[in-house]
Amino acid sequence: MAERFEIVEKALLSLLDDKKYTTLRDILVTMNPSDIAGLFDALEEQRIPVLYRLLPKELAAETFVEMEPDAQELLIKGFSDNELKEVLDELYVDDAADLVEEMPANVVKRILKHADPEMRKAINQILRYEDNSAGSIMTTEYVSLRPHMTVGEAILRIRRQGVDKETIYTCYVTDTSRKLLGMVTVKDLLLADDDDTPIQDIMITNVIFASTSTDQEEVARMLSKYNFLAMPVLDSESRMVGIVTFDDAMDVMEEEATEDIEMMAGMTPSEKPYLKNTPFELFRNRFPWLSMMMVSATFTGLIMTAFEDALAQVIALSAFIPMLMGTGGNSGSQSSVTVIRGLSLGELKFRDIGEVLWKELRTAVLCGLGLAVVCFAKIWLIDRMLFGNTEITLMVDLVVCCALCVTVIIAKAVGAVLPMVAKVLGADPAVMASPFITTIVDAVSLLVYFLFAKLILGL
């Protein structure tokens, strides 16, 4: 599928090269706006307006929404006032608000100037809400019905009003002060036995809603949990102000998962797709974390320096340090990543901390003991017998395995608890993942190691 599309893409671009505009246009009108937008990504700047002007008005606007911000900016700058107005008229309010958020100030001014007053009001309203809130991703266009309308009247109203609404399939029943009374789907309307039934008899009154300040991740989770096409958004006075639709929820889910993954790996999340980032932007997202983690390794360095004499006495000990720290770090990451994902999906809450810790401790004991046994055998069979390293005595082997077992248990406990604590303190749990926990676990594992060396080898 994807490969077939690449071939089509090449063919279309060569039509553009050959200036076969009519043929190109005939093909473009059969395509999906998302795929057409994909074409623009592969295009040099000066050819973007050429291709864009081939599209019929409505398709052009639909394609415009799906394009990358740089291409959008380029087009807007080249638009006549009339062209800009045409595109804006075709946009849904939430897409227009997204556009306004992405563009530089002078472009924003032009957009707001050419939007009709109603759209301008709606855009401004959406922009008032905090980033990542339900208010910021909602659309203010939805179908609203009144409780006393009949099914037949409701269907008529949808047929008259529906063209401009992003989703018509879920309709909201409100009173004159925009208080939300209930919800009815087009399916309910179409399948109703009698066209004269009043809406209030078939509507669902116990509607699940979000408020404008609800986190967008929470809204996406609720939509996914309840399999809703859309979710109503109420303001602080319980008046209905908009809806969040399933397609926006899908985008949010994808974005938030990507953000979590990037933070877990010690990076500032990027707003753009990978290939759109310059090396300098990647550097800016990654460097501060790397240097912070590097400097924090000073602790482990200090601990090693403090035990320099012990290491000098039994030089074989230092060969196991990377293994010990690595295994500790991996064990901790396993726990932290699992807990962070559980928190993100809403499967875990802070009140579960006791259950999580207890489960992780038992898992940790199993893993710790299992690893200690494997490690003991491995050191003896491979390092001592196979490679003949006679510095490794039974006692040295014992020190390594005891330290390993204890390190794994501590690492898993730290990995499980820190993200939950972060969450309750209002920080993003994902920040607490591998890198931070690794720094703690590295220091702890060394201390434990030298402690056992002291106890067992008497250094």
Next chain:
Amino acid sequence: MAERFEIVEKALLSLLDDKKYTTLRDILVTMNPSDIAGLFDALEEQRIPVLYRLLPKELAAETFVEMEPDAQELLIKGFSDNELKEVLDELYVDDAADLVEEMPANVVKRILKHADPEMRKAINQILRYEDNSAGSIMTTEYVSLRPHMTVGEAILRIRRQGVDKETIYTCYVTDTSRKLLGMVTVKDLLLADDDDTPIQDIMITNVIFASTSTDQEEVARMLSKYNFLAMPVLDSESRMVGIVTFDDAMDVMEEEATEDIEMMAGMTPSEKPYLKNTPFELFRNRFPWLSMMMVSATFTGLIMTAFEDALAQVIALSAFIPMLMGTGGNSGSQSSVTVIRGLSLGELKFRDIGEVLWKELRTAVLCGLGLAVVCFAKIWLIDRMLFGNTEITLMVDLVVCCALCVTVIIAKAVGAVLPMVAKVLGADPAVMASPFITTIVDAVSLLVYFLFAKLILGL
């Protein structure tokens, strides 16, 4: 919102304790099936059937679908044949197929025996498709129209047939041999100017589809990209066999992101939510990876042993090994995790490998040089001047920083390339994340370190 729900949950369970069944039932019927299913999670086994029997028939079936497999199994075992038949009649085919996949063999037998013949046929058909394929998650129930029908006839047909169909909003136009001719939405039908227009005049003919063997992740990605409510699934002879709906796509997206995250952290992905896993199951998912990574650390151990003499001569060198390996590992993870996510989202393809490598190399040089400068200053100011470690000479500092810079560059290159190579070899790129790459980077960083020590310090 979530907290308010916990209070409701507690109140409901105490009504159950007090045997106030009528009140409880009155409240339950106002609730959403997903939320009711949540109640069962907090319930002891013997009370599950008690609560379940309070639900009216249709709501009971809807709730049943949302429950965890263990609760479902428990209920089915206690169902009379009649009760089982009632629940099965209410299920959508894809939910029934999911159920059959989760249950042990004897329960499956009973389910298939009591499903009506048509449903049994549909379930068996879905079960024939490979795990994680579009065929395995599709439903065989959809609204099909014929091209010569008028808009009015189509609406009538939906009103007559729609009750059993999971989504009625996207209708597919097929010929008598089930070849897909086009697609029309209920919105198009409702907003059509004239009820007598034939469907073939308003249908979209260039329908984007999946085949039964398409990967479920790919289908979810396409649904999300095109903002579709549903996507048609065709068999190898281009006949339409089912649809995948947006709610299933959302679940797939969430599942696949979780799987990627778990694999990146070196775990076998779990099928169940965290709290449903026993410590032994967690152990089983984590232990093999931990031991594998532990044993692979034998390499780093060997390298350290081989350079034992050098370490003994300049004992200060060993204090920087954890920092060096840690920074290398972190740099590699940043790149690998970014590339893996890009592959998962379909933003990156194998053909981009050159561009990715070139971008990562430039980023790596920036990061490597930046880190080397910070590290040089940090070692001199903190380790040497603040802590007065006179073993650290300018030359030692230089060795550490040169090794760091080269390690970071190699780590980022390895981290970027390995996942793409894995992908092209048909392996899951996520398996190539941190743990594997860390093992390689650890070994490389030590070799580089000792090489610079030899060159600069002449050991």
